[in-house]
Amino acid sequence: MGQAQSNSDNEVSIKNIQELYRRFTSECPSGNLHLHEFKRIFGINSVSMEEESAYLDNVFRSFDTNQDGKLDFMEYVAAVHLVLRGKLEDKLKWSFKVYDGDGNGCLEKEEVTRILKIINKIKRHHDPDLSENVDDICDRIFSILDKNQDCEISLEEFMEGAKKDPWVLDQLKLDIRPCDWFIKQQKTHMPYK
Numbered sequence: 001m002g003q004a005q006s007n008s009d010n011e012v013s014i015k016n017i018q019e020l021y022r023r024f025t026s027e028c029p030s031g032n033l034h035l036h037e038f039k040r041i042f043g044i045n046s047v048s049m050e051e052e053s054a055y056l057d058n059v060f061r062s063f064d065t066n067q068d069g070k071l072d073f074m075e076y077v078a079a080v081h082l083v084l085r086g087k088l089e090d091k092l093k094w095s096f097k098v099y100d101g102d103g104n105g106c107l108e109k110e111e112v113t114r115i116l117k118i119i120n121k122i123k124r125h126h127d128p129d130l131s132e133n134v135d136d137i138c139d140r141i142f143s144i145l146d147k148n149q150d151c152e153i154s155l156e157e158f159m160e161g162a163k164k165d166p167w168v169l170d171q172l173k174l175d176i177r178p179c180d181w182f183i184k185q186q187k188t189h190m191p192y193k
Helices: 014-027 035-041 050-063 073-085 088-099 109-126 134-145 155-164 166-172 178-188
Strands: 032-034 070-072 106-108 152-154
Touching: 014 073, 032 035, 035 050, 050 073, 050 088, 050 109, 070 073, 073 088, 088 109, 088 155, 088 166, 106 109, 109 134, 134 152, 134 155, 134 166, 152 155, 155 166
Parallel strands: none
Antiparallel strands: 032 070, 106 152
């Protein structure tokens, strides 16, 4: 889920929402999308990398606003809206939530390092020549964002730093391919695979 603004071709219309609802109820007759179904939508299966699965665990948790272990249709629509039409500020808040593994409202180095390692491993899986050092990236992020030097990044520091520094924004953005997947599904009108 990149942080760039979506263009009007990618917007979700009422007709799209009706189609989403039809598919959602077809795929999730219980009215809820569970973690294993969510992972299946994004192509995570028994042969997927452990890191991809762990990453989607965090993404799922971030969309499960009432923390009941499943996404109802409203949470699902909110997630789709964020992916396709969300403003940078909303996407940054969502990214912060994904990074904040313990949900305490601030990011510790261990949390940021964990997600960056997952992202880096996924990137290296797709580009073996990638040679970024995650610890160096994390140290640099903290040196830029942790303004009060309390070894934690607050939501305010995260938002401000990501908006001001393109390198930080690029490092912190969460790209998990759902936008492309959703657009493809819209165009083909095929049920989830």
